Amino acid sequence: MAEKLEQLYEGKAKKVYKTDDENLYIVSYKDDATAFNGKKKGTISGKGVVNNKMSNYLMRKLQEEAGIPTHFVEELSDRDTLVKRVSIVPLEVIVRNIAAGSFSKRFGVPEGTNLLCPTLEYCYKSDELDDPMCNSYHILACGWATKEELDTIADYTFRINAYLKAFFKKLNIDLVDFKIEFGRTPDGTIILADEISPDTCRFWDSETHEKLDKDRFRRDLGHVEDAYREMMKRIFGE
Numbered sequence: 001m002a003e004k005l006e007q008l009y010e011g012k013a014k015k016v017y018k019t020d021d022e023n024l025y026i027v028s029y030k031d032d033a034t035a036f037n038g039k040k041k042g043t044i045s046g047k048g049v050v051n052n053k054m055s056n057y058l059m060r061k062l063q064e065e066a067g068i069p070t071h072f073v074e075e076l077s078d079r080d081t082l083v084k085r086v087s088i089v090p091l092e093v094i095v096r097n098i099a100a101g102s103f104s105k106r107f108g109v110p111e112g113t114n115l116l117c118p119t120l121e122y123c124y125k126s127d128e129l130d131d132p133m134c135n136s137y138h139i140l141a142c143g144w145a146t147k148e149e150l151d152t153i154a155d156y157t158f159r160i161n162a163y164l165k166a167f168f169k170k171l172n173i174d175l176v177d178f179k180i181e182f183g184r185t186p187d188g189t190i191i192l193a194d195e196i197s198p199d200t201c202r203f204w205d206s207e208t209h210e211k212l213d214k215d216r217f218r219r220d221l222g223h224v225e226d227a228y229r230e231m232m233k234r235i236f237g238e
């Protein structure tokens, strides 16, 4: 089994390690939670396990059933996963189906308003700059991705949204919005990387509209751990 060697990087929610295979890394999910680009800090007990298992499950499904290439290789333990080595494209790719969060604030559209079609937003990944929103022209002008890469990213992203929206609907959950990240493998192929979890998606119960995601932490709504546990239960059963 692959083993962790030198730690390459510690992010807000995960650590990344080298392995003895130069093309494979191990990501290790932590219980640390931050919001507002690290200005709010806390711990969500058990979150690392939920995010690791949920993200792996969804990436496997996306790969097998929707033809989306992902970084997932093998789940090694509750918190550790073997992934393909990528360099991350420095963009947060955000899809929205229902107005919420910064979209509602920016455009004055009340939270919960169904959008007429899914929207796509890009933010430039930079903690110092607070991840500013940007458009495709900014991305090409600054060289954060090429036109071809961006076309691939947009195509994959809408396919991921269609797949996940239908998947969660069957679990009685509305996929309000989510953020994904892509990476380049050493040969330049674009693949889905990072994670898909309650940290990076808004999940609302379709009937009660109860929030089952990290907004419970961001907005001090309480029952944060319960929300993560409930998402696990809906996906994997008891």
Ligand code: TMP
Residues within 6 Å of the ligand: 037, 094, 100, 101, 102, 103, 177, 178, 179, 199, 200, 201, 202
């Ligand atoms: P927003 O409404 O705050 O822009 O968030 C949109 C989606 O992106 C939401 O599902 C939460 C997710 N998200 C992240 O994963 N990381 C972030 O740093 C932010 C701001 C949002």
